[in-house]
Amino acid sequence: MKNVAIIYHSGYGHTRTQAEAVRDGVRSVPGVHAALIAVEEHADNWEVLDTADAIIFGTPTYMAGVSAPFKAFLDASSDRWARQEWKDKLAAGFTNSAGANGDKLATLQQLALFAMQHGMVWVGLGLLPGNTTSSGSAEELNRLAGFLGAMAQSLTDLGPEVAPTTSDRRTAEHLGRRVARIALGWQGPHRAQRHGGRGDAGGTGMSAALTDPDPVTRAEIERTLACYFDGLHHSDTGLLAQVFHPGAVYATATDGALTRLTMDEYFPVVDARPSPASRGEQRHDSVVSVHLAGPVTAIAVVTCTIGPKHFTDLLSLIRVGHRWQIISKVFHYDLDTTEEPTPCPT
Numbered sequence: 001m002k003n004v005a006i007i008y009h010s011g012y013g014h015t016r017t018q019a020e021a022v023r024d025g026v027r028s029v030p031g032v033h034a035a036l037i038a039v040e041e042h043a044d045n046w047e048v049l050d051t052a053d054a055i056i057f058g059t060p061t062y063m064a065g066v067s068a069p070f071k072a073f074l075d076a077s078s079d080r081w082a083r084q085e086w087k088d089k090l091a092a093g094f095t096n097s098a099g100a101n102g103d104k105l106a107t108l109q110q111l112a113l114f115a116m117q118h119g120m121v122w123v124g125l126g127l128l129p130g131n132t133t134s135s136g137s138a139e140e141l142n143r144l145a146g147f148l149g150a151m152a153q154s155l156t157d158l159g160p161e162v163a164p165t166t167s168d169r170r171t172a173e174h175l176g177r178r179v180a181r182i183a184l185g186w187q188g189p190h191r192a193q194r195h196g197g198r199g200d201a202g203g204t205g206m207s208a209a210l211t212d213p214d215p216v217t218r219a220e221i222e223r224t225l226a227c228y229f230d231g232l233h234h235s236d237t238g239l240l241a242q243v244f245h246p247g248a249v250y251a252t253a254t255d256g257a258l259t260r261l262t263m264d265e266y267f268p269v270v271d272a273r274p275s276p277a278s279r280g281e282q283r284h285d286s287v288v289s290v291h292l293a294g295p296v297t298a299i300a301v302v303t304c305t306i307g308p309k310h311f312t313d314l315l316s317l318i319r320v321g322h323r324w325q326i327i328s329k330v331f332h333y334d335l336d337t338t339e340e341p342t343p344c345p346t
């Protein structure tokens with residue numbers, strides 16, 4: 001099953017009529033599901049948009065561009081842009097306005113450029129222009145002769161029950177059907193996609209399986225790591241319980257045998273030891289590297305010191321519910337023999 005999301009704004013109902021026609025076109029293709037989203041509800045529908053194989057954007061043309069509520073949604077997608085989460089998804093657009101021309105092309109261009117910023121793959125209307133000969137008529141498909149997307153006209157004294165015209169609705173339906181058919185054969189981007197903005201290892205010398213996180217993702221992961229360091233320094237298991245996933249594992253073999261703890265076993269160990277902060281220890285926290293295996297999967301290498309032990313931690317992180325958490329902590333430590341050894345289990 002492929003998923004096509006149609007997100008639209010409509011101040012007075014006409015563009016909604018056009019959006020419903022697009023949806024009907026998507027639905028007419030077996031094996032493709034259509035989700036129709038009013039832009040006012042975009043905040044509740046990020047997951048639908050993120051997991052869609054294609055997104056079709058629809059807005060009335062207001063003042064020669066997309067409407068203000070639609071622009072607010074476009075701007076709100078900038079965190080997706082930063083992570084290139086919609087890269088290689090299909091995209092298409094439609095617009096409706098009062099004038100036959102009405103500067104609709106500018107709106108479609110704005111939508112297409114937006115999709116390009118996201119790295120999406122734009123699907124045009126794929127129709128020859130209608131109503132271009134003396135034997136033609138305004139009943140023909142694509143009577144407004146657009147190529148970039150579906151155009152519609154709604155005369156201002158007509159309600160959304162009758163405007164846009166039948167021809168414009170059929171043109172909108174055509175767009176939905178075309179995107180759905182292409183989606184059926186499209187290898188979902190977000191499945192095969194390498195995450196991290198540049199789309200590959202970017203010449204960093206690391207394996208192609210790992211990428212550098214974009215700045216937003218890096219900052220999110222570093223926030224989790226900062227809490228991890230704070231939790232260790234203050235022996236604050238309340239903080240550590242936020243940082244670690246409840247199902248996380250803790251493992252080391254540095255002592256020659258495997259020590260493997262659940263969080264229920266690990267936190268009491270931390271609670272039982274005097275915190276490095278209370279012993280006045282200097283902090284030597286450092287993030288050596290952070291790499292992504294995918295949009296919600298990361299590996300961080302960090303170092304820190306507790307008493308005479310210098311730790312190198314391999315932290316696997318996952319992003320669940322817009323929050324990065326450590327799912328496994330595998331570590332090695334070296335003893336600083338120049339210091340008086342202090343018994344301090346990690």
Ligand SMILES: Cc1cc2nc3c(=O)[nH]c(=O)nc-3n(C[C@H](O)[C@H](O)[C@H](O)COP(=O)(O)O)c2cc1C
Binds near residue numbers: 010060061103154
């Ligand atoms: C603020 C505003 C600006 C508009 N600007 C244009 C325009 O630039 N070109 C045009 O042809 N129609 C323009 N219109 C008319 C609308 O595009 C038209 O009424 C459309 O059908 C409204 O769609 P809706 O009912 O989905 O909101 C404008 C309407 C509004 C309210």
